[in-house]
Structures are given as structure tokens and as C-alpha cells.
Amino acid sequence: xxxxxxxxxxxxxxxxxxxxxxxxxxxxxxxxxxxxxxxxxxxxxxxxxxxxxxxxxxxxxxxxxxxxxxxxxxxxxxxxxxxxxxxxxxxxxxxxxxxxxxxxxxxxxxxxxxxxxxxxxxxxxxxxxx
Numbered sequence: 055x056x057x058x059x060x061x062x063x064x065x066x067x068x069x070x071x072x073x074x075x076x077x078x079x080x081x082x083x084x085x086x087x088x089x090x091x092x093x094x095x096x097x098x099x100x101x102x103x104x105x106x107x108x109x110x111x112x113x114x115x116x117x118x119x120x121x122x123x124x125x126x127x128x129x130x131x132x133x134x135x136x137x138x139x140x141x142x143x144x145x146x147x148x149x150x151x152x153x154x155x156x157x158x159x160x161x162x163x164x165x166x167x168x169x170x171x172x173x174x175x176x177x178x179x180x181x182x183x184x
Contacts, residue, residue, distance in 0.1 A: 137162025
């Protein structure tokens with residue numbers, strides 16, 4: 055059962071991070087239309103920070119389950135935290151680089167989940183637990 059929860063959390067983490075990156079990339083295109091739709095809250099920095107923190111907590115829990123139960127490898131954590139840190143620092147790079155920074159940060163978070171899924175699924179000593 056724990057493997058199913060971990061796998062679901064990995065997939066949710068990949069989906070949420072990907073949707074967040076798509077949101078950030080498309081926001082300049084749809085920003086002028088948002089007030090007409092009453093959706094100005096989606097470009098709120100506090101909202102973005104809260105979503106990022108939730109994503110990081112979910113990612114940590116997911117990676118910890120895989121680490122503790124299956125593979126004992128730390129590098130998915132490195133990718134998760136580096137991606138989250140880069141994502142968090144998007145404003146320091148300026149508006150010209152914001153989209154590139156967001157894509158790199160999101161890609162590292164997604165990579166952490168993909169690495170975790172692959173490590174857990176390839177665990178030779180845990181074949182009976184899958």
C-alpha cells in the first residue's frame with residue numbers, strides 16, 4: 055500500500071510541477087484577460103510561494119518514502135531541493151530570465167520525482183514488495 059501512495063505522490067508531484075511551469079509560461083499571454091474573468095489571484099506572489107511550499111513538502115514526503123523503503127539514494131533530494139531553490143529565486147534573476155529560471159527549477163523538481171520512481175521500481179532487493 056505504501057508503494058501505491060508513493061507512486062501516486064510522485065505522479066501528483068510531476069503533474070503539479072508541470073502545471074505550475076505551464077501556468078508561469080502562459081501567464082504573460084493570458085494576463086491581460088484575467089481581470090475580465092475575475093482571476094487576478096493567480097498572479098499573486100504569495101499564492102505562488104504557497105503552491106511551491108506545498109509542492110516541496112509533498113515532494114519531500116514522496117522521496118522520503120522511496121528513500122526509506124526502497125533505494126537509500128540521496129540524489130533525488132538534491133534535485134528536488136535545488137529545483138525548489140532555483141524556483142524560489144526566480145525574482146532575483148529579473149523578468150528577462152524568469153521563464154528560463156522557472157523551467158529549470160520545475161524540470162529539476164520533475165526530475166527528482168522521475169528518479170525516485172525509477173529507483174523504487176528498479177529495486178532488486180524489494181521485488182516481493184511491489
